[in-house]
Amino acid sequence: MAALTLADVLLAQRTLRAYLQPTPLHNYPALDAVVGAPTWIKHENYQPIGAFKVRGGIHFMAHLPADQRARGVVTASTGNHGQSIAYAGRLFGVAAHIVVPEGANPLKVEAMRSLGATVHFHGADFEACKRHGRTLEAEQGLRFISSGDEPLLIAGVATHTLELLAQQPNIELIIVPVGGGSGAAGAALVAKAINPAVRVVAVGAEGAPAGYLSWRDHAARSAPIQTFAAGLATGEAFLMPQAILWEKLDDFVLVSDDAMRHAMRLYLEKVKTLAEPAGAASLAAALAFPELVKGRRTALILSGGNASLEELGAVL
Numbered sequence: 001m002a003a004l005t006l007a008d009v010l011l012a013q014r015t016l017r018a019y020l021q022p023t024p025l026h027n028y029p030a031l032d033a034v035v036g037a038p039t040w041i042k043h044e045n046y047q048p049i050g051a052f053k054v055r056g057g058i059h060f061m062a063h064l065p066a067d068q069r070a071r072g073v074v075t076a077s078t079g080n081h082g083q084s085i086a087y088a089g090r091l092f093g094v095a096a097h098i099v100v101p102e103g104a105n106p107l108k109v110e111a112m113r114s115l116g117a118t119v120h121f122h123g124a125d126f127e128a129c130k131r132h133g134r135t136l137e138a139e140q141g142l143r144f145i146s147s148g149d150e151p152l153l154i155a156g157v158a159t160h161t162l163e164l165l166a167q168q169p170n171i172e173l174i175i176v177p178v179g180g181g182s183g184a185a186g187a188a189l190v191a192k193a194i195n196p197a198v199r200v201v202a203v204g205a206e207g208a209p210a211g212y213l214s215w216r217d218h219a220a221r222s223a224p225i226q227t228f229a230a231g232l233a234t235g236e237a238f239l240m241p242q243a244i245l246w247e248k249l250d251d252f253v254l255v256s257d258d259a260m261r262h263a264m265r266l267y268l269e270k271v272k273t274l275a276e277p278a279g280a281a282s283l284a285a286a287l288a289f290p291e292l293v294k295g296r297r298t299a300l301i302l303s304g305g306n307a308s309l310e311e312l313g314a315v316l
């Protein structure tokens with residue numbers, strides 16, 4: 001497969017225009033004071049499913065060949081990717097099967113079901129779900145959708161960065177959360193193509209460092225998953241986004257679950273907006289690593305707002 005380029009993302013943007021509005025990019029002076037730099041928030045929590053992943057799902061489904069549309073699709077998800085595929089499945093009339101871990105966020109499971117997807121509970125974590133998804137693919141002839149190693153998903157989610165650089169062309173730093181790495185790979189691909197001087201920094205969970213270790217070592221690494229941030233809870237690297245990150249990412253930091261909780265509270269207090277743990281990770285990184293943001297016009301990807309009431313209660 002040819003390497004993804006800015007042209008692929010421009011095409012994705014054109015496809016998505018019929019289905020999604022651009023999300024707002026706002027500056028909040030009350031937050032600037034806490035972060036210590038002029039900061040813009042990219043509100044992917046205002047997407048129709050409450051997370052940026054919907055960009056990838058719709059783009060993928062729009063290009064799915066007719067025979068695969070007729071057979072249906074299967075994917076593994078801790079929540080938002082599954083919602084994205086369910087949303088896109090409904091949009092294009094494709095049967096969607098989503099494998100989720102036993103303890104998946106009930107809010108996200110309910111959302112997938114209400115979008116018409118069939119939800120399969122399987123195993124304790126994302127890795128077990130992926131294996132079961134492959135089994136369903138083999139047994140039922142469904143098209144398995146990898147949440148990371150899928151160029152149409154990466155080009156789709158990358159449109160968030162295309163959009164934000166059009167909204168605020170003088171951004172100097174973008175901080176973007178990483179689970180499988182599609183969002184960060186897309187951000188780095190777009191930012192470096194438009195202006196190589198823009199720094200792109202990825203943030204992962206200390207409790208799920210597989211993505212960070214794979215980036216650091218330029219090789220696939222796996223690691224245990226011990227984080228409450230479902231969107232960042234990936235135990236094995238996805239090599240397609242990693243290859244882009246190896247080439248284009250400036251830095252990769254890890255934050256604790258406590259730092260994400262604190263950032264969720266700040267979003268509620270200063271921005272009056274709801275971030276889920278993964279969505280709050282970019283703000284957590286800006287606070288934990290002040291030298292990264294100091295003096296730089298910074299964009300934080302607030303990647304999702306699907307916190308369950310239990311999560312929110314515990315955080316407050």
Ligand SMILES: Cc1ncc(COP(=O)(O)O)c(C=O)c1O
Pocket residue numbers: 051052053079080081177178179180181182183184230231232276278279303304305
């Ligand atoms: C809210 C949220 N943020 C960040 C991520 C990480 O995205 P990626 O898997 O593209 O690295 C996810 C993944 O599901 C997510 O749901």
